Amino acid sequence: MKFFKILFFLIGVFIAVNAHAQSSDELKRRRDKYNEELQKLNQEYEETANNKKSSLKQLNLLKAQINLREEKISNINSQVRLLDNQISESTNTVHSLQSQLDQLRKEYAAMILFAYRNQSSYNKLMFIFAAKDFNQSYKRLKYLQQFGAYRERQAQYIEGTEQDLHVKINELDNTKKQKSTLLVDQVKEKETLGKQRKDQVQVVADLSRQQGQLKDQQRDLQRKITRTNQEINAAIRREIEEQRRKAEAAAKAAAAASAAAGIPVNKNVTVSKKTITKSSTTSEVLNATPEAARLSNDFLGNKGSLPWPVTNGVVVQGFGIFVVEGIKSENNGIDIKTNENAPVRAVFEGKVAAINNVYGTYIVIIIHGEYFTVYSNLKSVSVSQGQKVSTKQNIGVAAMESASGIPKVNFQLWKGSTPVNPKIWLVPD
Numbered sequence: 001m002k003f004f005k006i007l008f009f010l011i012g013v014f015i016a017v018n019a020h021a022q023s024s025d026e027l028k029r030r031r032d033k034y035n036e037e038l039q040k041l042n043q044e045y046e047e048t049a050n051n052k053k054s055s056l057k058q059l060n061l062l063k064a065q066i067n068l069r070e071e072k073i074s075n076i077n078s079q080v081r082l083l084d085n086q087i088s089e090s091t092n093t094v095h096s097l098q099s100q101l102d103q104l105r106k107e108y109a110a111m112i113l114f115a116y117r118n119q120s121s122y123n124k125l126m127f128i129f130a131a132k133d134f135n136q137s138y139k140r141l142k143y144l145q146q147f148g149a150y151r152e153r154q155a156q157y158i159e160g161t162e163q164d165l166h167v168k169i170n171e172l173d174n175t176k177k178q179k180s181t182l183l184v185d186q187v188k189e190k191e192t193l194g195k196q197r198k199d200q201v202q203v204v205a206d207l208s209r210q211q212g213q214l215k216d217q218q219r220d221l222q223r224k225i226t227r228t229n230q231e232i233n234a235a236i237r238r239e240i241e242e243q244r245r246k247a248e249a250a251a252k253a254a255a256a257a258s259a260a261a262g263i264p265v266n267k268n269v270t271v272s273k274k275t276i277t278k279s280s281t282t283s284e285v286l287n288a289t290p291e292a293a294r295l296s297n298d299f300l301g302n303k304g305s306l307p308w309p310v311t312n313g314v315v316v317q318g319f320g321i322f323v324v325e326g327i328k329s330e331n332n333g334i335d336i337k338t339n340e341n342a343p344v345r346a347v348f349e350g351k352v353a354a355i356n357n358v359y360g361t362y363i364v365i366i367i368h369g370e371y372f373t374v375y376s377n378l379k380s381v382s383v384s385q386g387q388k389v390s391t392k393q394n395i396g397v398a399a400m401e402s403a404s405g406i407p408k409v410n411f412q413l414w415k416g417s418t419p420v421n422p423k424i425w426l427v428p429d
Contacts, residue, residue: 024082026428060406062200064316064337069193076186083179090172097165104158222329228358228376228410229332235354235365236372236417240282247280247288282416286370296369299348305427306347307392309375309411313338314429316408319421332419333374333412340407342398344375346389347411347426355385361399373422374412377401 287293317335350368357363362378366389379399383389401408413422 024079028079059200059203060316060337062196062203064314066193066196066200067316067318068314069189069196073186073189073193076182076189080179080182080186083175083182086175087172087179090168090175094165094168094172097161097168101158101161101165104161224359225329225331228363229330231356231358231363232332232365232374232376232412233417235356235363236414239353239365239367239372240285240417243288244280244285247285283370286367286416292369294369295350296371299368299371302348303425306425307345308336308426308429309344309347309373310336310338310342310398310409311345312342313409315423316406319419319423331410332414333410333422336409336411337406338398338409340398340400341379342407342409343394344378344396344398344409345392345394346375347373347391349390350388352383352385352387352389352395355381355383362396364395366395370416372412372414374410374414376410376412377408 287296313336315334316337317331319331319334321330344364346366348366348368350366350373352364353367353372354365355362356365358376361376362381363374363376364378364381364383366373366375375395377399378396381396383393383395389395398407398409400406411422413420413425
């Protein structure tokens with residue numbers, strides 16, 4: 001029983017260490033990506049700032065850097081917490097190994113003293129021949145042999161424990177150095193973040209003085225956002241009503257078939273093992289068929305691990321309400337700055353429900369059972385309405401946003417007729 005307890009403990013330690021290593025590696029990978037993206041954004045911003053004239057592009061680049069820097073600071077905080085746990089665990093291990101080493105040395109010292117007092121061959125022989133009989137003599141002889149072997153093993157244990165202790169102390173020192181480096185980086189990032197927030201205020205002020213340029217650009221952007229949201233809302237409502245119409249038509253056909261067969265007609269007709277009525281919810285309608293229900297479950301099962309709609313990008317405007325120059329706007333998704341002419345891809349398998357053109361750029365809406373994904377501000381599209389698409393299939397190309405001069409894609413995710421924050425559904429960047 002004791003053996004199994006030790007075994008389970010060691011397995012638990014192994015799993016914890018492995019999980020810690022994966023978590024630490026993932027945080028480092030993200031921090032490296034943040035550094036790479038910040039470097040690119042800073043280069044673009046410097047090129048824009050050299051024009052000596054504030055622009056909406058400057059403002060958007062600043063916002064992108066601020067958002068990314070805040071995420072990096074959060075990442076550093078997570079790494080510091082992880083290192084604090086590692087330091088605590090390593091410190092406990094060092095104390096434990098030190099205690100073991102002290103105990104082993106005491107026991108070894110006692111053995112050496114005993115061996116010294118009984119080092120003569122005469123004493124050993126007297127110890128053996130003083131036995132009552134042959135069996136006892138044999139046992140005493142084996143005891144002396146085992147005692148010598150045990151003493152050698154104890155010496156090896158001491159040496160091994162000293163080596164383990166040395167390794168752990170080095171690991172602890174390295175971890176403390178990593179933490180110190182991270183804290184220095186954190187202070188630097190917070191200082192830069194504060195400076196960029198001041199720069200953002202200055203850019204807004206400069207733009208405001210340029211005969212309302214920012215307001216004009218923001219109003220144009222707001223008009224496009226409003227029109228885009230209207231088109232998306234209408235397209236999703238049409239798709240839901242179309243699914244309801246199909247379900248009701250199937251219900252009528254089933255009722256007619258039942259009547260022809262002499263079966264009493266029931267207002268609640270089961271279609272594909274789901275009962276569809278006039279009062280059925282949007283969720284029930286969109287999951288009316290087994291295929292749609294499977295797709296919904298698969299989509300939900302991938303929450304937090306969906307691929308990004310572009311291979312390279314950074315979020316420049318998050319989900320929800322935001323205000324620029326006193327003009328309030330609402331983002332039903334996230335704006336992702338990407339590369340010019342970057343391919344845009346479907347984040348999950350589904351069917352193209354609608355393709356619309358708003359002020360010269362395209363919107364693609366894909367249905368995944370109960371869920372919809374929306375990709376707007378596309379320069380061109382490579383799919384057609386009603387076409388089935390697979391995960392990561394290219395559906396179009398990102399367009400340059402006219403107001404900011406930045407290649408950008410707006411990505412939305414709807415559950416039925418309600419928009420939800422899509423970022424928590426995507427794989428962590």
